[in-house]
Amino acid sequence: MLDVNHIRKDFPILSRTIYGKPLVYLDNAATSQKPTSVIQSLVDYYESYNSNIHRGVHTLSMEATDRHEDARSKCTRFIGAKEDKSLIMVRNTTEAINLVAQTWGKHNISAGDEILTTHMEHHSNLVPWQKLAEQNGASLQFIELDEDGMLNLSNIDDLITERTKLLALTHMSNVLGTINPVKELTAVAHKMGAKVLIDGAQSVPHMKVDVTDLDCDFFAFSGHKMLAPTGIGVLYVKPEILESMEPFLFGGDMVSQVWDDTATWNDLPWKFEAGTPNIADLIGLGAAIDYLESLGMDQVREHEMALTGYALEQFDRLNDIKVFGPKDLSKRGGVISFHSDDVHPHDMGTMLDREGIAIRTGHHCAMPLTRKLSVVATARASFYIYNTEEEVDKLTAAIRATLDYFAK
Numbered sequence: 179m180l181d182v183n184h185i186r187k188d189f190p191i192l193s194r195t196i197y198g199k200p201l202v203y204l205d206n207a208a209t210s211q212k213p214t215s216v217i218q219s220l221v222d223y224y225e226s227y228n229s230n231i232h233r234g235v236h237t238l239s240m241e242a243t244d245r246h247e248d249a250r251s252k253c254t255r256f257i258g259a260k261e262d263k264s265l266i267m268v269r270n271t272t273e274a275i276n277l278v279a280q281t282w283g284k285h286n287i288s289a290g291d292e293i294l295t296t297h298m299e300h301h302s303n304l305v306p307w308q309k310l311a312e313q314n315g316a317s318l319q320f321i322e323l324d325e326d327g328m329l330n331l332s333n334i335d336d337l338i339t340e341r342t343k344l345l346a347l348t349h350m351s352n353v354l355g356t357i358n359p360v361k362e363l364t365a366v367a368h369k370m371g372a373k374v375l376i377d378g379a380q381s382v383p384h385m386k387v388d389v390t391d392l393d394c395d396f397f398a399f400s401g402h403k404m405l406a407p408t409g410i411g412v413l414y415v416k417p418e419i420l421e422s423m424e425p426f427l428f429g430g431d432m433v434s435q436v437w438d439d440t441a442t443w444n445d446l447p448w449k450f451e452a453g454t455p456n457i458a459d460l461i462g463l464g465a466a467i468d469y470l471e472s473l474g475m476d477q478v479r480e481h482e483m484a485l486t487g488y489a490l491e492q493f494d495r496l497n498d499i500k501v502f503g504p505k506d507l508s509k510r511g512g513v514i515s516f517h518s519d520d521v522h523p524h525d526m527g528t529m530l531d532r533e534g535i536a537i538r539t540g541h542h543c544a545m546p547l548t549r550k551l552s553v554v555a556t557a558r559a560s561f562y563i564y565n566t567e568e569e570v571d572k573l574t575a576a577i578r579a580t581l582d583y584f585a586k
């Protein structure tokens with residue numbers, strides 16, 4: 179098991195107080211906190227070898243290039259990809275998915291084709307496909323959810339047909355916590371000739387992910403949800419697909435030869451990385467990966483499952499709230515959305531903040547799902563490596579007090 183007391187000492191922000199109470203940070207699905215090693219990696223870069231990469235012959239530039247590419251290799255290893263050239267550095271999951279939609283999607287999805295997705299997607303894995311479908315005359319199809327917030331796969335053979343060109347789905351829901359059977363679905367989609375994009379924004383920070391084993395074609399995730407700085411994300415694309423994809427952005431660094439009227443493209447992955455990249459934050463992501471690997475991703479998952487199980491038990495005793503998502507812990511991550519008919523989620527969030535407890539309230543960028551749940555919004559607590567049972571107890575007590583306050 180994780181030594182959480184030890185881990186907490188690595189996160190300076192956790193010693194903060196809010197309204198005089200120790201911070202209980204339970205908004206990890208939105209973004210995680212950062213350990214000293216990640217913060218220090220940024221300071222080191224700016225203090226010791228800040229320089230532009232790839233085009234310098236001086237020492238600083240070569241050092242920065244080495245550290246930048248070394249961090250890419252850490253990402254490659256971390257997600258089980260085979261080659262560094264399969265990983266394109268972007269700002270976040272959202273940009274990664276837009277890149278796929280507007281490059282591969284634009285050229286491979288045409289009138290009459292279908293994009294299959296689910297009713298539990300974050301807007302990042304829905305709106306880019308809506309736009310592409312509108313541009314190219316394709317249509318969106320949806321896998322429905324069952325009562326537990328799991329995908330209803332009973333009619334999957336009717337949904338994935340020869341018209342399906344892409345299955346775009348989340349690995350783990352940011353609202354329900356549901357972990358989807360993405361490997362099995364990838365195999366079904368491939369049988370019908372469809373490509374598969376997995377939104378890994380909520381999975382990569384919390385469990386071991388192996389894109390080679392999943393056999394997906396595209397995989398996207400964000401650094402900031404996994405201890406790294408904001409502004410750095412990763413798109414993995416199978417090399418054979420990436421070779422044939424047109425660049426997304428054009429300009430410096432992504433070219434090989436440029437003439438007055440035309441240009442040729444750089445090698446992969448730089449063909450997709452126009453302009454000066456986010457050097458410092460990729461190095462920070464490398465430091466975050468070092469940190470997570472030092473804990474072990476299986477231990478991270480084990481810790482979060484235990485904490486989620488404990489929290490679900492405590493929530494069950496509250497009686498007056500409805501908790502969404504699968505009951506089976508092996509099928510859910512450390513995200514718990516809940517709702518009370520008597521207290522608006524924003525009131526709940528505000529009352530909890532007064533106790534130093536940070537949760538998220540709203541539609542969590544998943545409006546179609548919120549509608550399916552027949553609520554206007556939910557409150558969401560989400561856990562990470564530094565959260566404790568004691569914090570869950572504080573959360574439960576604060577929810578109880580809020581429910582009682584509004585019942586008066």
Ligand SMILES: Cc1ncc(COP(=O)(O)O)c(C=O)c1O
Pocket residue numbers: 207208270271272273300302303348350351352377379380400
């Ligand atoms: C499942 C899921 N997909 C995509 C995103 C978008 O991530 P980003 O804002 O880093 O692009 C999020 C963020 O909450 C998410 O939870």
